[in-house]
Amino acid sequence: MKNLILLLVTLLFIAGCTSNKTEFKISNNGVEAQVLQLKNHQISYTVKKDGHVIIDTSLIGIVVNEKSLGSNSKIRLSERFSEEFDYSMFGGKNTAYHKTNISKFEIKEKDGFTWFLEFLVSAEGVAYRYIVPGTGTQDVKGELSSFRFPNNTKVWYFERNNDWKLKSHAGEWLCSDISQMPAISKMGPVQGLTLTCEMPAGGYALVAEAALYNYSGMRLEAIGDNTFKANFAEGEKGFEIEGDILTPWRCILLADDLNSLVNNTLVPSLNPKPDGRLFADMSWIKPGKAAWYWWSGKFSTFEAEKRTVDNAEKLGFEYTMVDEGWERWSNKWETITELCNYAKNKNVGIFLWKHSNQLNFPENGYALMAGFLDSLKQTGAVGVKVDFMNGETKSLIDFDEALLKLAAERKLMVNFHGCQQSSGEYRTYPNEVSREGIRGVELNNMKEGPLSASHNAALPFTRYVTGHADYTPLAFTAPGETTWAHQLATLVCYYSPFQCIAENPEYLLKTQKIQPAINFINEVPSVWDETFVLPQSKIGELAILARRKGNDWYLGVLSAGEKKQLQVNCNFLKEGNYSAEIFSDDILAEPVPLEGLNPRANLTKRNTAIPFKKEVIICDKNNNLMLNIAANGGAVIWFKAREK
Structure with missing residues (x-):
């Protein structure tokens, strides 16, 4: 019932509140964002590119400890600054460049509670995030964050007619007019990120999130009136965060053409740079191709995997992927060590598969996961493929980051399967060398x-x-x-x-x-x-x-x-x-x-x-x-x- 009431409030707000009391503009290379405080004291925003509306008046806010922050607020600009940097990456290009203008707002609620909004505008798009100070356990019940597009926007979304759709993000990419999105799917109005939008005035907008850490992954619920609203897997139950809340960035990537869209690096750029101590040496992170027996043979044997190593060498591939089944081998650790030694002599590295439910125990700093990775490292394997997270709740996002950290400490590469799409984690943790989604x-x-x-x-x-x-x-x-x-x-x-x-x-x-x-x-x-x-x-x-x-x-x-x-x-x-x-x-x-x-x-x-x-x-x-x-x-x- 709470969710229904919140949706109705959102629709009524968007339909009826258009008079602005206070507004702040941030611009960069033809991209302009406005942060608005309306007469009813609700915080909202708009986005334009070259004068064309990309995001019409849309809500900003977060619900914490039963308080709807941003709904009855006073906003003031507290800081403006710019950022400019570049960095090397493994991707569609070898160097990313980031130049952006950022405004930080102080927002005071009617009861005096103060929190902060950061809003960023670059030639590549617009992004914002919430910073909510606090001590102890804070209870996040959801966000008011929304994205209202113009009429005749064409939306590309992924579809799968079963409940795996939002577990693994393994849906078929389809398109529809935005007006059809609330009822287009038999699985309901909630879509997973990302959404690529073809704008009626030309160009493209893509809704994503960046720097997804210590938070739940955002989905988007089509609520009508060309609007998507933030949605989380935990629903009304919400999720808990200790101390200050720093949300992921809510991003709208912008591009005039498909070349600019494909080359857009806003999402990884909004992730923190790698830890200089954890990644002081990155020589062990080596791109390459892998031979794989599972796709054509499924459950493997030692002899089949040994032949796969031989074939990888003949093909000039750097790796083999030993998938599900190796843990049923007799004397599995001794046998897989023999395989890794055999592969090493042929300059082939081994990745090993593991089910996430055998590692996802947060106790003692994920001690069980650390023990498994120690054993994997001792075999001579160079990476791990962890499968079947099947969601993006906060607990699963915490699991993902713990795996990346513990693997990096052991100089192991990571491939995630049964997971959500990327939010640019690979910049912070370059040992993430692939993910499904x-x-x-x-x-x-x-x-x-x-x-x-x-x-x-x-x-x-x-x-x-x-x-x-x-x-x-x-x-x-x-x-x-x-x-x-x-x-x-x-x-x-x-x-x-x-x-x-x-x-x-x-x-x-x-x-x-x-x-x-x-x-x-x-x-x-x-x-x-x-x-x-x-x-x-x-x-x-x-x-x-x-x-x-x-x-x-x-x-x-x-x-x-x-x-x-x-x-x-x-x-x-x-x-x-x-x-x-x-x-x-x-x-x-x-x-x-x-x-x-x-x-x-x-x-x-x-x-x-x-x-x-x-x-x-x-x-x-x-x-x-x-x-x-x-x-x-x-x-x-x-x-x-x-x-x-």
């Missing part, structure tokens, strides 16, 4: 799958904007409705410092039709120096991304829908000549029969795939290349810089 290619082996080409073509502009993802790309034996060239392009269009390759490594090595691309599969990076999105791209229909590593460029095309003829303008290249290896849909070839290739594959919708073909040409930045793309197809071009 995505509907990845494992769905192609499930009854619920396979993935649609449209979903794939939406991912670079939705899920991947805020951080890396363990989609586990490359599925030749179970590509769903897509083509083999489309699958190759996922290696370029999707990034993860720990890039776990789904396809059976033995199939990659032994299949003649794949051999023309085997060197590309070996050499394609997992992180990049620079990324450029070609202007033909359109969310859910066509993703064309060019990425640079060193002097070489890689271009990936993910297409959904009917066949296309694309013209690729090579003006993103640097000066000089390139040898371009082109992998494109071989539309005239016999389709590849898939029956029997992968015993786990879901082939009910399609049991053949269009193969790729390879050609090599010489080109430079002045060339326009023509690509014939099959229905739901794709392409890859590897531009190798030639010596002058």
Whole structure:
């Protein structure tokens, strides 16, 4: 009932309170935010870009210790300052740059209680957070934070027709007019972050959160009138915080085009920089690709994993991912140590899987987790994959951070599965080398799958904007409705410092039709120096991304829908000549029969795939290349810089 009353109050406020008593403006490069104190003493805000409304009058406030802070308040500006810095990162580019203007407001409630609001505006977007002083245990019952968009805003959201939707964020990316959002889902009006919005006046806005620590993860409830309101998994029960409350940043990322959206680094920039003592040496954090037995074989054996190590060496992969099942091996610790020693001699590192419910015991500073990580470290493993958190309550967010800290103390990398999307934690904890929070290619082996080409073509502009993802790309034996060239392009269009390759490594090595691309599969990076999105791209229909590593460029095309003829303008290249290896849909070839290739594959919708073909040409930045793309197809071009 409390939630219903709060929703009604919110709607009445938005519909009826438009006269401003006090307002403060913060601007930066055409982005303007207003923080407003209305005549009824409610705190709210608006956001504009180049004069166009992005966020119309929307609530600000937090409910703590049964008090609705921000609802009957007086606000004053207490401080203005700017920040400017850059930092290196493992992602779609190697350096992020952050320049922002920040205003800090002191807000006094009618009873005299004082708290603070920080509001930030940069060329990349707008963000705000709450600071609530206190001692002892503070009880957070929710937030008034809301986001009211203009009419005709087009919203991209992820959907899954079961209760896993908000547990693992592994939904299919779909779009709808904002007016339909309260009733669009059978699972109810609550959506998980992020939401990518195509604005009616042009450009894009993406709602996210940043620096999610010591708090519950925010979801968004569509409450009507084009408005989303902050929602938390704990519901009316709320969650407790000891001492001062510092909330995550509530972010609205802004971009004129998809290139600016993909290159937006506001979310990681709002996370604290790494602890200089914990990460004084980061040489042990090494991006790379991993071979994986589980996708095609599921429960593994020592001998199967030993062969996977051999195959990783042959493919030039840096890692193997030993998934669920190794803990049932006889003398598991001795056996896994033998495997790690064997892999080390081949310059291959081992990641080991673990269920979160066997580690999530906060007692004595997560002593049980620390003990497990000590044992894992002693085996010679280099990282851990922790699975099935299945939510983003405060207790689970606390678990995530404890794991990252304890793993970093032991120089272990971390891959989260069964979790929410990124809020930029990887800046503070660079040992987080991947996380799921995505509907990845494992769905192609499930009854619920396979993935649609449209979903794939939406991912670079939705899920991947805020951080890396363990989609586990490359599925030749179970590509769903897509083509083999489309699958190759996922290696370029999707990034993860720990890039776990789904396809059976033995199939990659032994299949003649794949051999023309085997060197590309070996050499394609997992992180990049620079990324450029070609202007033909359109969310859910066509993703064309060019990425640079060193002097070489890689271009990936993910297409959904009917066949296309694309013209690729090579003006993103640097000066000089390139040898371009082109992998494109071989539309005239016999389709590849898939029956029997992968015993786990879901082939009910399609049991053949269009193969790729390879050609090599010489080109430079002045060339326009023509690509014939099959229905739901794709392409890859590897531009190798030639010596002058």
